[in-house]
Amino acid sequence: MSSNRPSLSAKLDGLRSSAIRDLLKLTSRAEIISLAGGLPDAALMPSARIAEAAAKALTDTAVLQYTESPGWAPLRAVLAERESARIGRAVALDEVFVTHGSQQALSLLAEVLLDPGALVVVEDPAYVGALQVFRAAGARLVTVPLDAEGMRVDVLRELLARGERPAVVHTVSNFHNPGGVTMSSHRRRELAELADAYGFWVIEDDPYGELWFDAAPPEPVAAHSRTVIRLSSASKIIAPTLRVGWMTAPESVCRAVELLKQGADLCGSALTQQIAAELLADDAWLTAHVDTVRATYRTRAEALVRAVRATFGDSLSCTDASGGMFVWASFTDGTDTSALLARALEEGVAYVPGAAFTVDSAYTHSMRMCFTTADAPVLERAVNRLARAHARARVVSGQSTQL
Amino acid sequence: MSSNRPSLSAKLDGLRSSAIRDLLKLTSRAEIISLAGGLPDAALMPSARIAEAAAKALTDTAVLQYTESPGWAPLRAVLAERESARIGRAVALDEVFVTHGSQQALSLLAEVLLDPGALVVVEDPAYVGALQVFRAAGARLVTVPLDAEGMRVDVLRELLARGERPAVVHTVSNFHNPGGVTMSSHRRRELAELADAYGFWVIEDDPYGELWFDAAPPEPVAAHSRTVIRLSSASKIIAPTLRVGWMTAPESVCRAVELLKQGADLCGSALTQQIAAELLADDAWLTAHVDTVRATYRTRAEALVRAVRATFGDSLSCTDASGGMFVWASFTDGTDTSALLARALEEGVAYVPGAAFTVDSAYTHSMRMCFTTADAPVLERAVNRLARAHARARVVSGQSTQL
Structure with missing residues (x-):
């Protein structure tokens, strides 16, 4: 009898690795400031x-x-x-x-x-x-x-x-x-x-x-x-x-x-x-610990949102960061965030294009930015790099997406 | 609109808790020597x-x-x-x-x-x-x-x-x-x-x-x-x-x-x-550590098997314990191990009846005994208790099961 390699379940055909995980592999180069991750800051952990x-x-x-x-x-x-x-x-x-x-x-x-x-x-x-x-x-x-x-x-x-x-x-x-x-x-x-x-x-x-x-x-x-x-x-x-x-x-x-x-x-x-x-x-310890995490993330979130608004003005609408780990931002000038990503990586900044979170909507012009793992000056540098990538971008589609 | 409690998946109808887990809840009384568990000995862990x-x-x-x-x-x-x-x-x-x-x-x-x-x-x-x-x-x-x-x-x-x-x-x-x-x-x-x-x-x-x-x-x-x-x-x-x-x-x-x-x-x-x-x-540490675990389990396994054979003779056939954590034993005198269990618990010993491991066969007369968590004298006492339960048992069916 000839050798006969067994197969895997047909169920697996529809499964694929998350686009975010694949992206994170590309963004782990040291010179890239990554806003793409979704990790809490290990330096703040007890x-x-x-x-x-x-x-x-x-x-x-x-x-x-x-x-x-x-x-x-x-x-x-x-x-x-x-x-x-x-x-x-x-x-x-x-x-x-x-x-x-x-x-x-x-x-x-x-x-x-x-x-x-x-x-x-x-x-x-x-x-x-x-x-x-x-x-x-x-x-x-x-x-x-x-x-x-x-x-x-x-x-x-x-x-x-x-x-x-x-x-x-x-x-x-x-x-x-x-x-x-x-x-x-x-x-x-x-x-x-x-x-x-x-x-x-x-x-x-x-x-x-x-x-x-x-x-x-x-x-x-x-x-x-x-x-x-x-x-x-x-x-x-x-x-x-x-x-x-x-x-x-x-x-x-x-x-x-x-x-x-x-x-x-x-x-x-x-x-x-x-x-x-x-x-x-x-309770006493945990309250103090979480207060520190909260205060640190707040400073970072505010720095990111401030830099985005100061840099992009009306062309990039961004959620108020009132907690959590993420900001969701949408270009109003037709910029395609999936297309922009290659240039952003060249400039040394990463984010997750909105397309990764798609169910029905395309989110062509949106992106998720995580503010937890970098300090304010680094986040400001990240926004500057994003602005350079945006300025170079020629990939512009006609529509804007709202959240 | 009236309140309307949502339901669980129909898939769950066929699922049940393992008989062994249910049994373990019954056998946790301190006076019971349990051979029913399947746990390694925490006292030997590093x-x-x-x-x-x-x-x-x-x-x-x-x-x-x-x-x-x-x-x-x-x-x-x-x-x-x-x-x-x-x-x-x-x-x-x-x-x-x-x-x-x-x-x-x-x-x-x-x-x-x-x-x-x-x-x-x-x-x-x-x-x-x-x-x-x-x-x-x-x-x-x-x-x-x-x-x-x-x-x-x-x-x-x-x-x-x-x-x-x-x-x-x-x-x-x-x-x-x-x-x-x-x-x-x-x-x-x-x-x-x-x-x-x-x-x-x-x-x-x-x-x-x-x-x-x-x-x-x-x-x-x-x-x-x-x-x-x-x-x-x-x-x-x-x-x-x-x-x-x-x-x-x-x-x-x-x-x-x-x-x-x-x-x-x-x-x-x-x-x-x-x-x-x-x-x-x-490697050096692990080899020495596993040698200790092995030697301890071996002493316990031998004590259990020796006691079973000395006490029950041909009426309870038992695997040679050459490793691992378990002995499988089958009554040759028609004793039903599920029926025996209630008496065994009264006498202060527990095991898992063969019926718990059934796929096609009934294993009516078999049982699993774990030798890892008790020392030799305790295992010998457990076998004595089992013998008392067996002597009292009147529930005898006509057939024997072999492994």
């Missing part, structure tokens, strides 16, 4: 405090063993207390589930909540990590645009009135990635009312909510309905290396996610979960 | 060495950040070197992929290798964590029995001759969980030849291979064919808390798994991966 918590945890051999699939119980207790304060009602331990970053919560929820062909409503532009899991689950995606007040709930209402029946509506309610905007309080209430009325799940994906600059964002959507599943994470406020995300959801959802978690990877790391519990429980 | 490696890793803030989806490159380099030595050919960096324990490798591979309805051949009795992911992927399962030389490759050959065309054949080649047996060298070669001839993937699931007592197991199945995907783990030789498993596979498989890993959880923990790299690279 390495000494983490080392101290690790050493303390490792004095007990229990931390070396497998832990429970829903997460180490004392961590869940700390999270239940935090979420109770946030949502404004007593969250039970069985309503909190620890995941390997909030991306794992999205991935397991897609399995738990969606049958193939189910309708999922996503925001446009969308968080690409959510698109990836919903597509992999065989969902049908329908988009609702963003404006300065976040998700256009009126458009969702029209979809529902036309008879569309989503299983899930996904929203990044605070400091949207990539859109930069935050959903207003009255839209949160409306979205929750629609969820209750029509019987769909809302996934309120909230990794950035604590990174506010002037004022905390409005109460979560989850404060208004029990059919909201809230996701959050220690990655942006402590460190991604902990791989600690969490989900606050009805107990039935947590139990279903638990069954899938056992097959997916059995359980998380008792070590990193104990470190997270130690740091999240220390 | 907590001081892990603490030292954690402190060292945390002096560099890079360890706090997200890491690459295929795993931290220096860890992959260490693993490539180890796997090269094991398999007997140069394994490239791009053929090594780090997963969140080897359970995650199984779970992602089920997505990568299987289309719904694909045929998967599993051993009977089977590792339940593998059954769970293959079932969730919609595979059709066909079983091949084990004997003292591991998988009955002649039965697989008959299946192939009858026209069955598996996409995947899964084997726990060394110190089988739950079967306790190791595949012989000539069967490994035969299995690899069949894989090449018929074009199916072999998943060689090998978490226990280093836990041999008298002699190392034969060369891996992967030494004989490139269509073998080898899984291994740091959980049994260092500590489960690291959540470091790895896969050695053709680059095309690693790239496909990478795409799915991004959606599943983005990446692993740079911290626990650096700890694993540090310890796995320290």
Whole structure:
């Protein structure tokens, strides 16, 4: 018999690496100032405090063993207390589930909540990590645009009135990635009312909510309905290396996610979960730490937005950075951001073209800029480089895109 | 509009918690000696060495950040070197992929290798964590029995001759969980030849291979064919808390798994991966450490098997424990191990009834006993308690089961 190489699943044909990940490989040259990443600043992360918590945890051999699939119980207790304060009602331990970053919560929820062909409503532009899991689950995606007040709930209402029946509506309610905007309080209430009325799940994906600059964002959507599943994470406020995300959801959802978690990877790391519990429980320290991160990001965000406005004037409209990690900017002079990128890289600056976040819209003239990992003077230099690239650009199309 | 609670996916109807996990909740009472678990002994794990490696890793803030989806490159380099030595050919960096324990490798591979309805051949009795992911992927399962030389490759050959065309054949080649047996060298070669001839993937699931007592197991199945995907783990030789498993596979498989890993959880923990790299690279220390684990488990295994044989004689046939963590024992006097369990718990001993590992066979009279977490005198007491439960048992059926 001749040698016969086995094949891979046909399902993989539709899967591709995210455009952003491919881009990041191109932008890692030292001379490039990258606004393309989506990373928190490691220099601001509490390495000494983490080392101290690790050493303390490792004095007990229990931390070396497998832990429970829903997460180490004392961590869940700390999270239940935090979420109770946030949502404004007593969250039970069985309503909190620890995941390997909030991306794992999205991935397991897609399995738990969606049958193939189910309708999922996503925001446009969308968080690409959510698109990836919903597509992999065989969902049908329908988009609702963003404006300065976040998700256009009126458009969702029209979809529902036309008879569309989503299983899930996904929203990044605070400091949207990539859109930069935050959903207003009255839209949160409306979205929750629609969820209750029509019987769909809302996934309120909230990794950035604590990174506010002037004022905390409005109460979560989850404060208004029990059919909201809230996701959050220690990655942006402590460190991604902990791989600690969490989900606050009805107990039935947590139990279903638990069954899938056992097959997916059995359980998380008792070590990193104990470190997270130690740091999240220390309110005084955590408040001071997050204040520092917030103040630093605020200075950087303001420097970036100021430089963009001073340099480009009306030809590049840019979101106000009121928190989070990203600014979304759209050329009004017809500049194509995908075409501009090659010149920008030549000039030594990188960003993510709007096309990477496309669901229905093209975002030909838009881009996402991350302000977290460079200081103000570097960000100003980045904008200067972008201006040089823009001045050289001859690739101009006729239309402008609005967010 | 009335309130309308959204539902969960219909896919969940077929999912249930593993019988073993449910049993473990019953057996955690302090007075019960549990042979039901499947845990390595935390007291043997190198907590001081892990603490030292954690402190060292945390002096560099890079360890706090997200890491690459295929795993931290220096860890992959260490693993490539180890796997090269094991398999007997140069394994490239791009053929090594780090997963969140080897359970995650199984779970992602089920997505990568299987289309719904694909045929998967599993051993009977089977590792339940593998059954769970293959079932969730919609595979059709066909079983091949084990004997003292591991998988009955002649039965697989008959299946192939009858026209069955598996996409995947899964084997726990060394110190089988739950079967306790190791595949012989000539069967490994035969299995690899069949894989090449018929074009199916072999998943060689090998978490226990280093836990041999008298002699190392034969060369891996992967030494004989490139269509073998080898899984291994740091959980049994260092500590489960690291959540470091790895896969050695053709680059095309690693790239496909990478795409799915991004959606599943983005990446692993740079911290626990650096700890694993540090310890796995320290050959002299690791050899001495694993020797200690091996010697301790060997003493325990021998004590358990000796006590079983001395106490039950011919009425309970038991595998020779030559490595790993488990003994598989079958009553020859018709005792039903599921029925016996209630009495065993009353007497203060727990095990897992064979029914938990059932695919096609009933294993009514069999059970799995784990010898890793109790010292010899405690294991002897456990067997005495089992004997008291057995003496009281009146639930006797007519047949016996053989492994």
